[in-house]
Amino acid sequence: MDIAKDFFSYFTWGKQVLLADSTVWCVSAWNDNGLPNLVNKDTAEKVWRTDFFPGLGWMLTRNLWKELSPKFPKVYWDDWMRTKEVRNGRSCLRPEISRTSHNMKVAGKGSSGGLYKAFLSNIAVSSTAVDFTLLPYENMLKESYDEQLQQTLMDTMFSTTREWFNLAQKVGIMVDIRGGMQRTAYYGVVAVMYKNCRLFLVPTELDLNILETYHYDEKRDLQLRYLEFAKTYCNAKMYTGVCDPESPDMVAWFKKKRWLKRLQAYGKMMLSILTIICIFLM
Missing domain, CATH: 3.10.180.20 (N-Acetylglucosaminyltransferase I, Domain 2)
Incomplete structure (x- = not known):
């Protein structure tokens, strides 16, 4: 996995939302639909809420790990995280432009069997470094975000x-x-x-x-x-x-x-x- 220059800045900012909003259970650096033609390169600072657990570089709280770890599966844990019973109505944050990329040379095809290689290999990390710590986080809290949506x-x-x-x-x-x-x-x-x-x-x-x-x-x-x-x-x-x-x-x-x-x-x-x-x- 490769990371963007503002990877840590993004997570430092996202931690504030994670701690302030109980409906957010993870902050992810990955956008599954992050192909160049599907993102707005002029809004590198844009962040979204998503119900679909993205993975590929993500942060959770200690308390959540205590909840998940006793039953955390050894394989296909990402799909397990997406089940209704485990997600329990909670959401993640994900960026407009990914802050991680799948290193095909190191990681290879993974469990996808190459099915998503056309996607994974073309989703690159953001080339624009954003100082997320200077941005407000309150607009990502559920009540404010949902009202905008x-x-x-x-x-x-x-x-x-x-x-x-x-x-x-x-x-x-x-x-x-x-x-x-x-x-x-x-x-x-x-x-x-x-x-x-x-x-x-x-x-x-x-x-x-x-x-x-x-x-x-x-x-x-x-x-x-x-x-x-x-x-x-x-x-x-x-x-x-x-x-x-x-x-x-x-x-x-x-x-x-x-x-x-x-x-x-x-x-x-x-x-x-x-x-x-x-x-x-x-």
């Missing part, structure tokens, strides 16, 4: 997993959903730069007057898994029958191809249903 999003919206999947691919952001959450989401809202505009992807289920009523539906993990499966195997060059991974015909097709382990690797899936209206801000 509500004002920004009043005229926007989005809804099905299928539409999320299609839109995320079009915009070029990571499509995966864990614990019902998209990467970098806060109350289901994902914010990125797209064609030099700030783009907010907002779930239609979000009540902009009462943000706390929004909940992440973990069934979306299963719906997204089905969409990825369908994209790979249900097309003119592969399987042309009804795209149902549990149907005898499709299972027989996988057996004939000697790909049954591939089918089994997907695990449980669910036919997908998520609608997306978005807002562009200059």
Whole structure:
């Protein structure tokens, strides 16, 4: 892992939020959607709240470690952190531009099996050093942050997993959903730069007057898994029958191809249903 020049300044500043706001359980230096075309290079000081645990350079309190350490898993602990039971409604801070980068030469592919190499290898640390210690932190506290978010999003919206999947691919952001959450989401809202505009992807289920009523539906993990499966195997060059991974015909097709382990690797899936209206801000 490589770090930016203002890495420690960022965490010194973030510590204030971590200690002042019980709804924040970590400060992360990583933006999952931090590709150059998805961030605003002119706002290197910008920080966001996210419900999706980012990892890759993060800070937590001693008390939180006491809570997590007795049951902290040896592998896939990042996905464990993203589960509803462990997250317990808490959020993290993450920067507009990453303050860490994945050193592919040292760390290699990791557990992703190279799946996200196109993303990881192109997310670079910020080249602009910000003295975060000179910036106020109060605007990141939940009440203030949520009020700003509500004002920004009043005229926007989005809804099905299928539409999320299609839109995320079009915009070029990571499509995966864990614990019902998209990467970098806060109350289901994902914010990125797209064609030099700030783009907010907002779930239609979000009540902009009462943000706390929004909940992440973990069934979306299963719906997204089905969409990825369908994209790979249900097309003119592969399987042309009804795209149902549990149907005898499709299972027989996988057996004939000697790909049954591939089918089994997907695990449980669910036919997908998520609608997306978005807002562009200059």
